[in-house]
Each structure stands twice: as C-alpha cells, then as structure tokens.
Amino acid sequence: MAPGPDQTTYFGSPRRLIRIEKVMKMLEVKDLHVTVEGKEILKGLTLTINAGEVHAIMGPNGAGKSTLSAVIAGKDGYEVTSGSITFEGQDVLEMEVEERALAGMLLGFQYPVEIPGVKNIYLLKAALNAKRAANGQEDIPAPEFMKLIKEKIAEMKMDASFLQRSVNEGFSGGEKKRNEILQMLVLQPRLAMLDEIDSGLDIDAMKVVADGVNSLRAEDRGILLVTHYQRLLDYIVPDRVHVLVDGRIVKSGDAELAKKLEAQGYDWVQEESAA
Amino acid sequence: MASQEMEELVRRDYKEGFVTDIESDTLPPGLDEGVIAFISNKKGEPAWMLEWRLDAYRKWLKMTPPSWAHLDYPPIDYQSISYFSAPKRDEDRPQSLDEVDPKLLETYEKLGIPLHERAALAGVAVDAVFDSVSVATTFKKQLGEAGVIFCSISEAIRDYPELIKQYLGTVVPVTDNYFAALNSAVFTDGSFVFVPKGVTCPMELSTYFRINAANTGQFERTLIICEEGAQVSYLEGCTAPMRDENQLHAAVVELVTLDDAYIKYSTVQNWYPGDEDGKGGIYNFVTKRGDCRGDRSRISWTQVETGSAITWKYPSCVLRGKDSIGEFYSVAVTNGRQQADTGTKMIHIGEGTRSSIISKGISAGRSNQSYRGLVKIGPRAKGARNFTQCDSLLIGDTCGAHTFPYQEIGNSTATVEHEATTSKIGEDQLFYCQSRGISEEDAVSMIVNGFCKDVFQELPMEFAVEAEALLSVTLEGAVG
Numbered sequence: 001m002a003p004g005p006d007q008t009t010y011f012g013s014p015r016r017l018i019r020i021e022k023v024m025k026m027l028e029v030k031d032l033h034v035t036v037e038g039k040e041i042l043k044g045l046t047l048t049i050n051a052g053e054v055h056a057i058m059g060p061n062g063a064g065k066s067t068l069s070a071v072i073a074g075k076d077g078y079e080v081t082s083g084s085i086t087f088e089g090q091d092v093l094e095m096e097v098e099e100r101a102l103a104g105m106l107l108g109f110q111y112p113v114e115i116p117g118v119k120n121i122y123l124l125k126a127a128l129n130a131k132r133a134a135n136g137q138e139d140i141p142a143p144e145f146m147k148l149i150k151e152k153i154a155e156m157k158m159d160a161s162f163l164q165r166s167v168n169e170g171f172s173g174g175e176k177k178r179n180e181i182l183q184m185l186v187l188q189p190r191l192a193m194l195d196e197i198d199s200g201l202d203i204d205a206m207k208v209v210a211d212g213v214n215s216l217r218a219e220d221r222g223i224l225l226v227t228h229y230q231r232l233l234d235y236i237v238p239d240r241v242h243v244l245v246d247g248r249i250v251k252s253g254d255a256e257l258a259k260k261l262e263a264q265g266y267d268w269v270q271e272e273s274a275a
Numbered sequence: 276m277a278s279q280e281m282e283e284l285v286r287r288d289y290k291e292g293f294v295t296d297i298e299s300d301t302l303p304p305g306l307d308e309g310v311i312a313f314i315s316n317k318k319g320e321p322a323w324m325l326e327w328r329l330d331a332y333r334k335w336l337k338m339t340p341p342s343w344a345h346l347d348y349p350p351i352d353y354q355s356i357s358y359f360s361a362p363k364r365d366e367d368r369p370q371s372l373d374e375v376d377p378k379l380l381e382t383y384e385k386l387g388i389p390l391h392e393r394a395a396l397a398g399v400a401v402d403a404v405f406d407s408v409s410v411a412t413t414f415k416k417q418l419g420e421a422g423v424i425f426c427s428i429s430e431a432i433r434d435y436p437e438l439i440k441q442y443l444g445t446v447v448p449v450t451d452n453y454f455a456a457l458n459s460a461v462f463t464d465g466s467f468v469f470v471p472k473g474v475t476c477p478m479e480l481s482t483y484f485r486i487n488a489a490n491t492g493q494f495e496r497t498l499i500i501c502e503e504g505a506q507v508s509y510l511e512g513c514t515a516p517m518r519d520e521n522q523l524h525a526a527v528v529e530l531v532t533l534d535d536a537y538i539k540y541s542t543v544q545n546w547y548p549g550d551e552d553g554k555g556g557i558y559n560f561v562t563k564r565g566d567c568r569g570d571r572s573r574i575s576w577t578q579v580e581t582g583s584a585i586t587w588k589y590p591s592c593v594l595r596g597k598d599s600i601g602e603f604y605s606v607a608v609t610n611g612r613q614q615a616d617t618g619t620k621m622i623h624i625g626e627g628t629r630s631s632i633i634s635k636g637i638s639a640g641r642s643n644q645s646y647r648g649l650v651k652i653g654p655r656a657k658g659a660r661n662f663t664q665c666d667s668l669l670i671g672d673t674c675g676a677h678t679f680p681y682q683e684i685g686n687s688t689a690t691v692e693h694e695a696t697t698s699k700i701g702e703d704q705l706f707y708c709q710s711r712g713i714s715e716e717d718a719v720s721m722i723v724n725g726f727c728k729d730v731f732q733e734l735p736m737e738f739a740v741e742a743e744a745l746l747s748v749t750l751e752g753a754v755g
Contacts, residue, residue, distance in 0.1 A: 126721060
C-alpha cells in the first residue's frame with residue numbers, strides 16, 4: 001500500500017532530493033555474497049532494517065558477523081561477488097567510504113584505530129563539519145561545538161581530558177569503546193552499526209556503553225548490533241535477533257531468541273538449519 | 276666540437292664583459308676569477324672581500340663534491356651556471372596579479388597567503404601594489420632604535436666591515452665543504468642580522484627568496500649575530516612555491532650566539548621539486564650552522580622541507596659555551612621523485628651542554644628520504660645530554676626512508692638517548708577517518724599533521740598554520 005502524502009517527508013542534500021516514507025526500509029541487504037582473499041565469507045545474506053528498529057546479529061566465531069558491517073561501511077579487501085545493499089534507496093556499493101558515512105551509516109569499530117598526534121576533539125570536529133558541509137551547512141561555531149561535546153562526554157561518563165588526547169592512543173579497551181559511542185552521539189547517524197561493542201568491557205563500562213546506545217534509539221534511526229554474547233542484549237533489548245551461521249542468516253526472532261542461544265548455544269540452530 | 280667552441284666564445288665574452296661591459300646585468304654561464312671579480316665589483320665590495328672570495332675559489336678548485344649522501348643525481352656542470360643576475364627591473368615584471376599564472380595564484384589561495392603578499396611572491400612590481408611600504412619604514416625605525424641591524428649581506432660588507440671581518444666564515448669555514456667553498460666565492464644575496472648586547476629584537480625578522488632569472492645559481496649567505504643576552508627569531512623562505520628555473524642552490528647560513536643569547540631560526544623550504552619524473556627540480560645543497568660561543572646560549576633550528584628535487588642539508592649546532600643548548604626540529608616531506616638527505620649535527624664541546632633533535636620524515640610517491648644525524652660529545656663536555664627522536668612515516672609502498680644516526684661519545688658522564696620509529700599511514704587509519712565522513716585527502720593531511728605536531732608547535736604561530744596547509748598541498752594525490 002502506497003503511503004499517503006502525510007507519511008512522506010522530503011529532505012534535500014546539495015546533490016539529491018530524498019523522499020522518506022514514514023515506515024521505510026532503511027537498509028536492505030539482498031542475497032549478499034562476499035569473499036575475502038578468495039574465500040567466501042558471506043554466502044547469500046539477506047537482511048532488512050527499518051527505521052526505529054534495533055537488530056542484533058549473533059553467531060559463532062567466524063560466521064561472518066563482522067564482515068557484514070565492514071562491507072556496509074565500505075572497508076577495503078571485501079569483494080562483493082553478488083547481491084546488493086541499499087540504504088534509503090541508494091546503492092551503497094556504488095558509494096565511497098566517506099559518502100556512506102555522510103549518508104548516515106556509521107560504523108563503531110571492534111578495534112578502534114589509534115592515530116598518534118591527532119587530538120580526539122579534532123577528529124570529532126572534522127567529522128561533524130564534514131557532515132554539516134554535506135548538508136550545505138557552515139562549520140559549527142566553536143562555542144556551540146564545545147557545549148555539544150561537554151554534554152555528550154558527560155553522558156558517556158568520560159573525563160574532559162579525553163578530548164585532548166590523541167585518538168585512541170593509549171586508551172584502555174573500555175575507553176576506546178566509549179569513545180566510539182561518543183562519536184555516534186555527536187554525529188547522530190541514521191544507521192548506527194556497532195561491531196562487538198561489548199568485547200573487552202567490564203560490567204560497569206558495558207552499562208555506560210549500553211546507556212549510550214539506548215540513548216541513540218529513535219524513531220528515525222536504525223541500529224545494528226553485532227555481538228557474540230547475549231549479555232549485551234540484557235541492556236540493549238533488540239527488536240530483532242538474527243543468527244548468522246556460515247555466511248547466512250539461518251534464524252531470526254525477537255529478544256527471546258537471544259536468551260535461548262545463551263542457554264543452549266548455537267549447535268541447535270546449526271542442526272535445525274542443516275535439517 | 277661546436278659546444279666547446281661555444282664555451283670558449285662565451286668565456287671570451289666574459290673577459291670582455293668584465294673589462295668593458297660593467298653595466299651588464301647578467302653574466303653568461305661560467306666561472307673563473309674574472310667572474311668573481313665582476314661580482315665583487317658589482318656589489319661595490321672592498322678589496323679584502325674580493326681576496327676572501329678568490330681565496331675560497333682557489334680552495335674550491337682543489338675540492339671534490341661529497342659523495343657520501345644517499346642521493347642520486349648526475350654530476351653538476353659548474354660552467355653551465357650563470358653566477359650573477361641583477362633583479363628584474365620593474366617594467367619587466369608582471370604589473371598586476373592579473374598577469375600572473377592562475378595556477379600559481381590558486382596554490383597561494385590554498386596556502387592562505389594574504390593577498391598583498393601574493394603579489395610580492397609572484398614577482399609583481401612590488402611598489403605598484405604593495406601598500407606595506409610605510410609599515411616597513413616604521414619597523415625599520417623601531418629596529419634602528421633598538422640598535423638591531425637587519426640588511427642585505429652586501430650592504431653589511433660595505434657598511435659594517437668590522438663585524439663582517441670578525442664573524443664571516445668563522446662558523447662555516449671556507450673549506451668546510453665543497454658547496455660552502457663555492458658559496459664563499461660567489462655569493463650574491465642573503466641577509467645580515469646583528470642584535471647588540473641585551474637587546475631582544477622587537478619583531479620577528481624574515482627574508483623571502485625572490486624569483487631570479489633562469490639558469491642562474493642561487494647562492495645566499497646569511498649571517499646572524501646575537502651579542503650577550505640578545506635574542507632574535509628569524510624566518511627564512513616562505514611557504515609559497517617559487518617558479519624558479521635555477522638548478523643549483525648552495526646557501527650558507529652562519530649563526531653566532533654569545534653568553535645568554537638566543538637565536539631561533541625557522542625555515543620553510545618549498546622550492547620547485549621538478550615534474551613527475553623529477554626533471555627540472557632544484558638541487559638544494561645548504562650548509563647551516565650555529566655556534567653557541569657563549570655560556571648558556573641557545574640556538575634552535577626549525578625546518579619544514581617540502582620542496583627541491585634534491586635536498587642536502589644538515590643545520591647544526593656547535594655547543595662551545597658552558598650549559599649552551601642546541602635544538603633541531605625538522606619535518607621533511609618528499610613526494611614524486613624527490614630525494615632528501617637531511618639531518619643535523621650536535622657538537623658538544625662545553626660542559627653541561629644539552630641538545631635535542633626531533634626529526635619527522637614523510638615519504639610518499641617514489642621518493643627517497645634519509646635522516647643523517649651526528650651527536651658528538653667531546654672530552655670536556657662533562658654531563659652533556661642529547662635526546663634524539665627520529666620518526667619516519669611512509670605513504671604507499673614505492674617510497675623509502677632511511678636513518679643514519681652517528682654517535683661519537685668521548686665522555687663517560689654524557690647521556691645520549693636515541694628513539695626511532697618507522698610507520699606507514701595505515702589503511703586502517705584512513706578507513707577509520709573516512710568511515711567518519713572525512714575525505715581521504717583530509718584524512719591524510721590530518722594524520723600527517725598529527726605526526727608532525729611536535730615540530731609544528733616549535734614554529735611561530737602564523738608560520739605553523741601555513742606549514743600545515745603546505746603539507747596538504749605537497750601530499751595532494753599521494754594516496755589513491
């Protein structure tokens with residue numbers, strides 16, 4: 001059924017006019033096949049994420065969980081042999097890495113990269129201004145930026161000294177992950193992809209990270225969580241849970257599915273899908 | 276051979292030129308004693324100066340060019356270079372910015388160079404567009420009141436012969452090296468700064484290189500003296516790319532600090548690096564040395580080297596005075612086919628002397644870069660200390676970075692530390708930035724500037740901003 005005019009909004013970027021339906025397929029991955037160094041990792045993955053939804057991808061090690069978010073973000077070394085990725089009607093595979101980010105897809109890294117000598121606050125500002133420029137806006141005025149940052153950094157329970165440190169350099173595992181979420185809070189992506197954001201976190205740090213992610217939940221935003229453990233999903237309750245085994249989503253369900261996986265492991269899903 | 280005949284003809288012209296055509300503005304290529312006499316005469320120099328030059332020339336003839344550097348270039352034909360060219364007359368220059376190559380102006384724009392300076396840099400007849408003449412006059416007056424002398428080396432030879440006799444060639448002796456000897460014989464340009472006892476120079480002093488005629492060598496001679504307790508910050512060169520067809524640059528810079536004096540010498544070098552194959556680029560063979568003659572004196576070199584096809588340059592400090600300090604902060608960027616062999620020498624002679632070296636080398640394209648540093652601690656340099664940090668950053672996999680640290684420690688009380696790293700701009704670093712919406716070019720420049728931060732913070736503020744922009748321009752297209 002075609003949505004009526006009141007369910008449709010338009011917004012323009014300098015180069016295109018985009019129509020947004022109230023309920024729309026934000027991200028659509030269809031029959032995606034991906035090889036890495038000649039080895040097929042994703043073997044026909046299909047996934048749809050609508051605005052307002054939180055999806056969790058779970059699965060055993062080596063199933064291709066991280067590959068999915070890396071391919072969507074545009075990381076080098078992943079060859080898409082067939083299938084498609086569409087984001088708000090745009091062909092993602094045709095876009096440069098930064099275009100994907102500017103369109104609103106943001107990847108939180110499992111292993112955030114260190115950049116010596118580049119201050120954290122500088123990276124944040126450069127990223128925010130790149131986004132503003134893409135939307136035809138001026139650079140953010142310094143006082144406004146400082147106000148925004150102070151607010152967000154408090155939300156992540158981070159010390160202001162983080163801003164002056166080099167990006168991720170000498171950060172502990174927990175600090176790095178908080179920093180990833182901080183970037184999300186500042187950049188306000190339309191699709192937030194978080195790759196094993198819970199790995200290496202103690203329980204307190206995980207609560208802070210989860211609070212940050214929960215505060216990102218919004219009607220017009222999709223969230224994709226990649227995780228190995230159900231633990232995180234106690235704090236961020238997903239709308240949909242997908243089990244990724246051997247390059248395919250073999251089972252999807254609601255939050256209860258994650259609990260079952262926690263209790264029973266992955267073997268039963270694998271057996272079920274093989275049957 | 277026709278070319279030999281030609282050469283002889285040219286030489287004959289020379290002698291005639293020297294004897295009869297004193298009004299001539301440019302010498303044909305070639306070098307002999309007649310040419311040196313011509314230069315000295317043109318500059319209105321006293322006889323002792325001519326003798327000094329001729330002595331240098333005779334010594335130079337017996338010397339051979341250094342071959343130890345990690346550089347590859349064909350032998351230089353010193354007879355194919357012209358050694359004197361008067362500045363262009365105003366009517367021969369562009370009369371306004373409209374007449375200047377738009378590409379050059381575009382680069383100035385990218386570098387954020389102020390409008391009125393662009394005109395000067397592009398060689399526009401300055402008086403026609405420069406409104407800063409009155410500012411300059413005010414500044415000169417202030418300097419004069421403070422007792423600071425700031426003029427061309429030629430003026431200094433005429434007007435302050437005693438100072439020149441006392442200091443010229445005492446830091447870099449005529450026979451120091453092949454290029455220094457050549458410079459001593461034929462130098463025509465350069466600056467002289469004298470800051471008297473107890474005076475802090477009230478402003479930063481700066482010399483911009485200007486555009487010269489084609490096929491002439493550029494031989495600057497700079498001499499800066501700070502008497503007891505005096506201080507000066509001196510800026511050489513500029514960030515703007517110079518259209519320059521001179522093949523050979525062989526400058527000599529000498530700095531002298533007496534007790535408690537401080538000279539901060541900053542350079543941004545952006546000579547033409549040649550085309551993609553490295554053709555037509557500048558050969559830059561420079562000797563820069565500071566002599567901390569006085570106790571507690573300090574000399575600080577900061578350089579940002581992005582230009583030239585060949586760079587051969589080792590700004591050094593001789594730490595003679597007790598507790599004197601030598602510093603060297605360097606960023607060298609090579610791209611395309613550029614080659615750079617650069618570094619420093621810290622010679623510790625006096626007790627309690629200290630030196631620090633921070634060198635950042637960035638290689639991209641098919642360029643090759645070497646850091647060469649000597650730390651020498653003499654037997655009398657009790658408690659001397661050196662810290663060296665030498666980092667290389669590679670962009671792509673067709674460039675090279677090499678480190679040649681030399682240490683000669685003649686004293687067991689000395690402390691010498693050396694740290695070195697080599698890293699590549701990681702694909703993962705670029706991806707990280709790009710996945711935040713930052714373009715690849717901006718990401719490279721951000722990472723490179725981060726890498727160079729320790730050195731940039733030593734530059735005077737405005738210079739640092741220009742240097743950052745310059746790095747981005749130099750590395751344009753280095754990735755991808």
